[in-house]
Amino acid sequence: MSTPTLDAVASTALSLRNVGKTYRIEGQDLPVLQRIGLEIARGEFLSIVGASGCGKSTLLRLIAGLDDRFDGDILIDGEPVAGPGVERSLVFQDHRLFPWLNVTDNIGLGLDSLDLSRREREARIREQLELVGLTGFAQAWPHQLSGGMAQRAAIARALVSRPDILLMDEPFGALDSITRAHMQEELLRIWRERRITVVIVTHDVDEAVFLGDRVAVMEPRPGRVQSVIEVDLPRPRERTGTAFNQIKQRVLGQLKR
Amino acid sequence: MAEARIPPGAWLPLAIGAAWLLLIDTGAVAHPLMVPLHEVLAAPFVDEQGRQIWSAAASSLVRVALGFLIGASLGIAVGVAVGLSRPAQLAVAPTVHGLRQVALFAWIPLLTAWFGNGDLVKIVFISISTFFPVFLNTEQGVRGIAPAYREVAAIVRLGPWLRLRRLVLPAILPAVLTGVELALLTAWIGTVGSEYAIGTGRGIGAYLATARDVFRMDLVLIGVLVMALGGYGLSRVAQLLFLRLIPWRTR
Numbered sequence: 001m002s003t004p005t006l007d008a009v010a011s012t013a014l015s016l017r018n019v020g021k022t023y024r025i026e027g028q029d030l031p032v033l034q035r036i037g038l039e040i041a042r043g044e045f046l047s048i049v050g051a052s053g054c055g056k057s058t059l060l061r062l063i064a065g066l067d068d069r070f071d072g073d074i075l076i077d078g079e080p081v082a083g084p085g086v087e088r089s090l091v092f093q094d095h096r097l098f099p100w101l102n103v104t105d106n107i108g109l110g111l112d113s114l115d116l117s118r119r120e121r122e123a124r125i126r127e128q129l130e131l132v133g134l135t136g137f138a139q140a141w142p143h144q145l146s147g148g149m150a151q152r153a154a155i156a157r158a159l160v161s162r163p164d165i166l167l168m169d170e171p172f173g174a175l176d177s178i179t180r181a182h183m184q185e186e187l188l189r190i191w192r193e194r195r196i197t198v199v200i201v202t203h204d205v206d207e208a209v210f211l212g213d214r215v216a217v218m219e220p221r222p223g224r225v226q227s228v229i230e231v232d233l234p235r236p237r238e239r240t241g242t243a244f245n246q247i248k249q250r251v252l253g254q255l256k257r
Numbered sequence: 258m259a260e261a262r263i264p265p266g267a268w269l270p271l272a273i274g275a276a277w278l279l280l281i282d283t284g285a286v287a288h289p290l291m292v293p294l295h296e297v298l299a300a301p302f303v304d305e306q307g308r309q310i311w312s313a314a315a316s317s318l319v320r321v322a323l324g325f326l327i328g329a330s331l332g333i334a335v336g337v338a339v340g341l342s343r344p345a346q347l348a349v350a351p352t353v354h355g356l357r358q359v360a361l362f363a364w365i366p367l368l369t370a371w372f373g374n375g376d377l378v379k380i381v382f383i384s385i386s387t388f389f390p391v392f393l394n395t396e397q398g399v400r401g402i403a404p405a406y407r408e409v410a411a412i413v414r415l416g417p418w419l420r421l422r423r424l425v426l427p428a429i430l431p432a433v434l435t436g437v438e439l440a441l442l443t444a445w446i447g448t449v450g451s452e453y454a455i456g457t458g459r460g461i462g463a464y465l466a467t468a469r470d471v472f473r474m475d476l477v478l479i480g481v482l483v484m485a486l487g488g489y490g491l492s493r494v495a496q497l498l499f500l501r502l503i504p505w506r507t508r
Contacts, residue, residue: 066408084412096409100427100503109423113414157413
């Protein structure tokens with residue numbers, strides 16, 4: 001199976017140029033991100049991996065537009081980010097479904113800012129429910145869903161507005177390993193079908209290598225991109241092969257430095 | 258099994274009623290202020306003056322409903338505004354929190370001076386007694402909205418109106434209902450209290466005042482009983498609202 005990157009290398013979806021972020025704590029400047037530079041191609045799947053506290057989640061929040069106090073430039077299709085935009089979506093580590101809305105209306109949140117007809121809205125939500133395998137749960141309340149199902153609903157909420165760039169902040173971190181492996185396969189399927197750009201932040205090296213076209217390794221204090229490792233393995237990938245393990249060892253080696 | 262159906266909370270009132278019957282209705286204790294229970298319970302049906310309790314209760318209920326609606330609406334509106342907007346908070350919150358320190362019945366001299374001693378002043382008084390608990394709980398509710406949910410609203414780019422409808426109002430509903438439950442109680446106390454304290458007019462409070470003035474202990478007791486039942490009914494209404502309006506709560 002070919003990867004969508006082959007026909008998309010020409011254009012850059014997302015550029016991070018010299019991005020830095022400093023928190024001011026008790027009068028002291030605490031740098032959390034320093035000189036981050038990344039070019040992410042349209043349709044690429046980029047994994048960002050690093051120990052906790054390396055600023056990877058902060059970086060994702062900057063790209064998502066949740067925090068506009070940073071140095072350097074974040075460009076989407078060449079334009080600087082200004083707050084959250086319809087071309088980007090963010091999946092949080094916890095599902096963050098609104099407990100007072102059923103699954104349909106939670107997914108519908110992603111469409112509320114768009115001026116869609118009722119029919120178009122319903123069709124899009126139905127399509128998402130199908131994509132994430134929640135068709136039978138359209139009317140369920142979030143508290144009736146398992147962790148994996150809730151996270152799928154959250155992914156549907158992020159995808160329903162048809163973003164070009166999907167940002168994911170340790171989206172499967174709270175799931176058990178069986179559900180996680182399954183969700184990773186599902187994510188790859190959605191990525192192939194939608195031909196979107198995905199940036200996923202994780203502390204799981206196996207996950208990063210299994211999913212990404214490239215793996216950006218970050219190191220902490222202050223958070224920097226230490227190296228970017230190409231994962232030129234054919235898809236679908238096996239988690240057990242020698243080649244897979246060699247790349248994993250390379251990433252782990254970078255993390256230990 | 259028939260005994261098991263009596264709720265535990267009913268035993269105490271039943272015991273008091275039984276003691277009353279045993280001591281007073283039988284004539285064991287005789288005193289002008291001790292009225293037999295059966296006379297008290299019969300008064301709303303057989304006694305000329307006793308029958309007026311029905312219209313008194315009705316006008317109290319209308320009054321509490323009206324005052325409550327005004328006070329609760331204002332409480333929610335101001336609470337949401339103060340909770341959401343920093344300028345509104347800076348401008349309004351100190352005044353409101355200052356006024357809250359004024360004991361409820363201390364308002365009466367001022368209000369009667371402004372609004373006379375008719376219905377208007379009572380409605381205003383009930384509105385005030387409703388406003389504070391609803392306002393305080395609403396404001397707390399808005400502040401308590403999880404930042405995680407606010408970020409979701411930001412990411413999906415909800416405008417101000419949809420933010421209010423999809424996020425703020427449902428998120429604060431449990432807090433608002435807690436305020437409403439409290440406010441129904443204070444509103445009911447405010448209603449009967451204002452009827453009792455302010456001049457003329459109908460209502461349970463006025464009924465009580467008249468009954469005391471003519472030394473009719475049976476009517477005083479009926480008034481107290483109806484007031485207690487009214488308050489109990491209102492808190493049941495609040496609990497039903499909870500169950501109805503918050504279906505997403507896991508219980």
